[in-house]
Amino acid sequence: MGKSKGISVSPKAIQLRLGIAACLIAGFLTIVGIPGWVSSPSNVSNIVLSPTFWPYTLAALTGLTGFGLLLASRTASPIVDPEMAEVAAAAGWVRLAGLAVIMVLTMFALPRLGMVWTSMIVFAVTAFMFRTRHPIVALICAVVIPLALYAFFAHVAGVAIPQGIFVRLP
Amino acid sequence: MSFVDSLMAGLSVVASFEAFFALFAGICIGVVGGAIPGLSATMAVALTLPFTFSLQPITGILLLLGVYKGGIFGGSIPAILIKTPGTPASSATILDGHPMAERGEAGRALGMALWASCTADVVSNLALILFAGWLASFALNFGPPEFFALILFSLTIIAGVSGDSLLRGALSALLGLLLATVGLDLVYGTNRFTFGDPNMMGGLNFIAVLIGLFAIPEIIAMAWNPTAHLGKARALGHTKVSFADYRRSFKSIIRGSFIGVFLGSIPGIGAAPSAFLSYSEARRKSPNKENFGKGEIEGVAASEAGNNGVAGATLIPLLALGVPGDVITAIIIGAFMIHGLQPGPMMFILNVDIIYGLFIGLIVSSVFLFIVGSVAIKGFRFVADVPKRILMPAVLVLCIYGVFAVNNNIFDVGVMFAMGWVGYGMLRYQIPAAPFLIAFILGPLLEDNFRQSMLMSSSDPAILLRGPITWFFWALTLITIIAIVRNIGKRAGA
Numbered sequence: 001m002g003k004s005k006g007i008s009v010s011p012k013a014i015q016l017r018l019g020i021a022a023c024l025i026a027g028f029l030t031i032v033g034i035p036g037w038v039s040s041p042s043n044v045s046n047i048v049l050s051p052t053f054w055p056y057t058l059a060a061l062t063g064l065t066g067f068g069l070l071l072a073s074r075t076a077s078p079i080v081d082p083e084m085a086e087v088a089a090a091a092g093w094v095r096l097a098g099l100a101v102i103m104v105l106t107m108f109a110l111p112r113l114g115m116v117w118t119s120m121i122v123f124a125v126t127a128f129m130f131r132t133r134h135p136i137v138a139l140i141c142a143v144v145i146p147l148a149l150y151a152f153f154a155h156v157a158g159v160a161i162p163q164g165i166f167v168r169l170p
Numbered sequence: 171m172s173f174v175d176s177l178m179a180g181l182s183v184v185a186s187f188e189a190f191f192a193l194f195a196g197i198c199i200g201v202v203g204g205a206i207p208g209l210s211a212t213m214a215v216a217l218t219l220p221f222t223f224s225l226q227p228i229t230g231i232l233l234l235l236g237v238y239k240g241g242i243f244g245g246s247i248p249a250i251l252i253k254t255p256g257t258p259a260s261s262a263t264i265l266d267g268h269p270m271a272e273r274g275e276a277g278r279a280l281g282m283a284l285w286a287s288c289t290a291d292v293v294s295n296l297a298l299i300l301f302a303g304w305l306a307s308f309a310l311n312f313g314p315p316e317f318f319a320l321i322l323f324s325l326t327i328i329a330g331v332s333g334d335s336l337l338r339g340a341l342s343a344l345l346g347l348l349l350a351t352v353g354l355d356l357v358y359g360t361n362r363f364t365f366g367d368p369n370m371m372g373g374l375n376f377i378a379v380l381i382g383l384f385a386i387p388e389i390i391a392m393a394w395n396p397t398a399h400l401g402k403a404r405a406l407g408h409t410k411v412s413f414a415d416y417r418r419s420f421k422s423i424i425r426g427s428f429i430g431v432f433l434g435s436i437p438g439i440g441a442a443p444s445a446f447l448s449y450s451e452a453r454r455k456s457p458n459k460e461n462f463g464k465g466e467i468e469g470v471a472a473s474e475a476g477n478n479g480v481a482g483a484t485l486i487p488l489l490a491l492g493v494p495g496d497v498i499t500a501i502i503i504g505a506f507m508i509h510g511l512q513p514g515p516m517m518f519i520l521n522v523d524i525i526y527g528l529f530i531g532l533i534v535s536s537v538f539l540f541i542v543g544s545v546a547i548k549g550f551r552f553v554a555d556v557p558k559r560i561l562m563p564a565v566l567v568l569c570i571y572g573v574f575a576v577n578n579n580i581f582d583v584g585v586m587f588a589m590g591w592v593g594y595g596m597l598r599y600q601i602p603a604a605p606f607l608i609a610f611i612l613g614p615l616l617e618d619n620f621r622q623s624m625l626m627s628s629s630d631p632a633i634l635l636r637g638p639i640t641w642f643f644w645a646l647t648l649i650t651i652i653a654i655v656r657n658i659g660k661r662a663g664a
Contacts, residue, residue, distance in 0.1 A: 014599055015337075022341055029348075038351075039360040046629040051355035051362055054617050055348070062344045068337045095393040103587040106570070110580050119567045126389075126563040130396045138560050145564050149571045157224035159575040 022066030114164025180526025196236020204244025211241025281411030350613025386590025430479015448476025
């Protein structure tokens, strides 16, 4: 299952890219991230008890792993596994971008429209973006499933589901 | 408290219609979830988790355990019928299960899968009952240095054995540990990567991270290729499994069950290696070894026994030590935490009623699994027909509700979406997600025990090697690293 979702690049390229990414993450954390976003009291008696010690240790280990990946990439196969190979389709990238936009808009819509109405729209838009072969069923599910989940969480589990500012449900 | 007293205490919490109904419903959900390729037992457990918030602790945990056990068996149904494992652990079942389906013996293969699964499940549950209490009483002697060494060993083995590459596993675990540092510092209470946002001061929500890592990437993968799931299901055929088949495969089933119990009780190994080891041992010992891979029923029995033998055993380190044995038990640990329970040796003293209630529920689960599995085999046609392009939007909506319900916080939904993209990136670059999640859970424990050890010893690192228990775990860690490096060397040389 996982194999078909791989990328059509060689193991060598994967190791190389991951190695570079790990080194960049480690470098960024050491130079910018930890000094800027981890605060430590000035009276820490020993370095190993400092709030920064653990993040620095992990950043160093990430850098080491990155170097390891870079070294491993030198001996990794440059040939693309035919099972991993997939045709990069422009439509796939458009759908990925579309899903990212849906997620961002969901975050904006949840407090304004409420969870039920937002979920209905998200369901319908996502199903049509996935090119469903059952549009009527998709629309029915888009209405019924968010309502059923609202009924369970709001009335059985006692969760205060956001109602939004337009239409409120009982 | 005597064994009988503990048993009675367990019965008092579990002997209710709700508890057994939750267990039964969990197994049904798990079988269906495991049977749908792409949904997986892990995702089924993760999606069921929010529904346990309003339940009694024992009822909620039994629901999740039911999903877990049902999901592991359910994964074998599509493995046999459409050559697509519902869970990674069912991959070994394909080797002989699908050739049997191709020659019209799918019903027989599925029947054997069910019988072997239920037998292994009983063996695994008995092992849990026998060993968890003993291990917990031993673990009562553990202090912070011992727990630090134990967690470090668990992380080493989890990073080393999940996935094709030790380095990618290590990277995954390190990223999980880094993410776990977000929030207020455990000792000084200062901010770490919180960016002044109060939502991040308690750390990132565990359920948002896990659902983001395990459910959302499947939805994103469907956006990338909406037709990747389409396959052709085989008919069940008219032949059924017989008692003679079961008797002939019995040795392999018992051997596979013990392999599952042994590997399952070691944190991080999981069901897939156990299924393959059980299968290869059965092939090595069988008089019909030349039929393996061509549709040998003993092969199906062995792989399913190895696969299901793990299910109870992974709960041994969870209940006795508080260390999750695999990803699913890492999710189940979340259910314990939500209900204010901390798995580990103290739970055998403070919550013995819940522990024994779980044991009783697990024994009953094997019977339920047999009943539900028998029906599911016949009903797979309907499960396979569920349109994935409607199912995935439903999963997305369920994720939104479920993650919000944990803390009534929309910020958590954003965390889930962000982690979904991280998980999808990891999927595409073949970085295993299991070490990330388990490291995210164990990270605070690892750091906390390390710093407590340092406080106890006035920062003398020698405390980390203070006695036989720490030596034992350090030695295991070293042996694991050597074994993994040697394995890599062998693969590179081949």
